[in-house]
Amino acid sequence: MVTAGPAVQCSSDHRKRRARTLTSVSSIDLTSFLNRLTRLHALSGDEKAAIGRLPFQGARIAAGGQIAREGHRTGHCTLIVEGYAYSYKLTGGGQRQIVGLFLAGELPDLPTLHLGASDAGIAALTDCRIATVAHEPLRRLCEAQPRLASALWRETLLQASIAREWMLNIGQRDALARAGHLFCEIVLRQREAGLSAGEGCDFPITQIALADALGLSSVHINRMVQELRNSGLIEWDGRRLTILDWRRLSTGADFDPAYLRLADAAAL
Amino acid sequence: MVTAGPAVQCSSDHRKRRARTLTSVSSIDLTSFLNRLTRLHALSGDEKAAIGRLPFQGARIAAGGQIAREGHRTGHCTLIVEGYAYSYKLTGGGQRQIVGLFLAGELPDLPTLHLGASDAGIAALTDCRIATVAHEPLRRLCEAQPRLASALWRETLLQASIAREWMLNIGQRDALARAGHLFCEIVLRQREAGLSAGEGCDFPITQIALADALGLSSVHINRMVQELRNSGLIEWDGRRLTILDWRRLSTGADFDPAYLRLADAAAL
DNA sequence: CGAGCTTTTGAACGCAGTCAACAATTGTGG
DNA sequence: CCACAATTGTTGACTGCGTTCAAAAGCTCG
Numbered sequence: 238m239v240t241a242g243p244a245v246q247c248s249s250d251h252r253k254r255r256a257r258t259l260t261s262v263s264s265i266d267l268t269s270f271l272n273r274l275t276r277l278h279a280l281s282g283d284e285k286a287a288i289g290r291l292p293f294q295g296a297r298i299a300a301g302g303q304i305a306r307e308g309h310r311t312g313h314c315t316l317i318v319e320g321y322a323y324s325y326k327l328t329g330g331g332q333r334q335i336v337g338l339f340l341a342g343e344l345p346d347l348p349t350l351h352l353g354a355s356d357a358g359i360a361a362l363t364d365c366r367i368a369t370v371a372h373e374p375l376r377r378l379c380e381a382q383p384r385l386a387s388a389l390w391r392e393t394l395l396q397a398s399i400a401r402e403w404m405l406n407i408g409q410r411d412a413l414a415r416a417g418h419l420f421c422e423i424v425l426r427q428r429e430a431g432l433s434a435g436e437g438c439d440f441p442i443t444q445i446a447l448a449d450a451l452g453l454s455s456v457h458i459n460r461m462v463q464e465l466r467n468s469g470l471i472e473w474d475g476r477r478l479t480i481l482d483w484r485r486l487s488t489g490a491d492f493d494p495a496y497l498r499l500a501d502a503a504a505l
Numbered sequence: 506m507v508t509a510g511p512a513v514q515c516s517s518d519h520r521k522r523r524a525r526t527l528t529s530v531s532s533i534d535l536t537s538f539l540n541r542l543t544r545l546h547a548l549s550g551d552e553k554a555a556i557g558r559l560p561f562q563g564a565r566i567a568a569g570g571q572i573a574r575e576g577h578r579t580g581h582c583t584l585i586v587e588g589y590a591y592s593y594k595l596t597g598g599g600q601r602q603i604v605g606l607f608l609a610g611e612l613p614d615l616p617t618l619h620l621g622a623s624d625a626g627i628a629a630l631t632d633c634r635i636a637t638v639a640h641e642p643l644r645r646l647c648e649a650q651p652r653l654a655s656a657l658w659r660e661t662l663l664q665a666s667i668a669r670e671w672m673l674n675i676g677q678r679d680a681l682a683r684a685g686h687l688f689c690e691i692v693l694r695q696r697e698a699g700l701s702a703g704e705g706c707d708f709p710i711t712q713i714a715l716a717d718a719l720g721l722s723s724v725h726i727n728r729m730v731q732e733l734r735n736s737g738l739i740e741w742d743g744r745r746l747t748i749l750d751w752r753r754l755s756t757g758a759d760f761d762p763a764y765l766r767l768a769d770a771a772a773l
Numbered sequence: 774c775g776a777g778c779t780t781t782t783g784a785a786c787g788c789a790g791t792c793a794a795c796a797a798t799t800g801t802g803g
Numbered sequence: 804c805c806a807c808a809a810t811t812g813t814t815g816a817c818t819g820c821g822t823t824c825a826a827a828a829g830c831t832c833g
Binding site: 680721722724725 | 820821822823824
Binding site for chain 1: 576594596597598604605616619620624625647648654655658659661662663664666668669670671673675677720759763764766
């Protein structure tokens, strides 16, 4: 059984370290969000304009800062304008499982639109620019524009599809494949978002967080990363990730991008 | 890395065993579905009637039969009228991860309404009565009745919430807690569906499937189940599940039902 | 009644966790 | 700008939870 005993260390050390910094911003860059929505559904000018009219509130959050607390009702949804965010859940013993990673253009707490409180905490992985919209205008928009509602619904379904693949990853693949699989996913998602060219992208994550995302210890993740590096499969210094041999990495990690529903299904 | 080598055995033996049996049924019982939808959103008589007018097609599927194949477009959604279904994903090496369990009143392939093809296979765990509706009329209903769209959207969000809890379960909890956690979840979900009274419910699942749902080997699941039995926590013969000591089981398994969003949050 | 699953048990193995110490890096304040 | 603190990354040794392998016993159902 899970011992609710002494504080768990290592990969479960998830205390907040930096204060949250909020800065109201006047003009908000919605291009990555609009690009994401239109990638699969073409939106009319009307619909895009309606999104532009939503009362977004800009803010900045430093790496490690909380965006939403588990079980709390914020009354708004959050768009990642720039940076990485993640959602996580904690066991009673304090172990952390990262259950999702979010890129610019994504809405990590979109589920709260219809569930109210979030079932997972959401925090900034890197320094982030975010923008929040209250639930009310967003719900009204969905009622008025069913196609937009569908597009947002689809966003939440995509998050769920990724969650199921992560479950497969954590439940069935060994540590090396798990790590490789996540690296593949990140590069493709960043590429789709237009935030990276070719075979690499920014991926500034600690090995501790990586371990918590993959259900492994940070010590073991360290060894897996080294093995991937020494095999000439990836380059990664904790910030910039480059995949050196996509073919070998993706096959070795049993990576099939179907679950990401990329418009451009071609691999690297 | 995952060896794509010889066939995986044991818990990954997921070949179809019984043929699919389709039987058109004239009148379909939507009460469990309507109950489920109205549990959190009160629906108007109009809205309920609109659901009743949907062109459902009844069918029966024997235990083990396929309901939807991974990657295929069925063009319809499936309601479980009676029985248990599950969704699963396979690794390249053939290992199976069960990524969701579905009870009467639930729609395991609802995500296909907006994603088209399912990212997971769906199969009957027990003999099932199901009912299918084509996507088109369902989409039209969602456009005409935004409140119904929200209710269905919420259904998919609930599935995602459960998926995240499973990720936490598989990634962070030890084998005994994992098993106990799932037992707790099933009893509460069945109770909410009104399909069980008190502290037990039907749960006719093989230990092999249980293992695949929890990311464990069937051998180990067997030992965990025995431990739960010998500790006087549960009774389970592979069919009927009874929780003998909810307090001890739920605390030992680190079970917190918040993620299920039950209308009635009270435990047993 | 026998074939085919599923459950159960035992023994040995191995992947990944834990513990501990140190190195490297990053951040901070004087 | 440097010294100090804190976090993160790295390495080695040991441990243990859960897997694998194998065989037998129980069910279920044609």
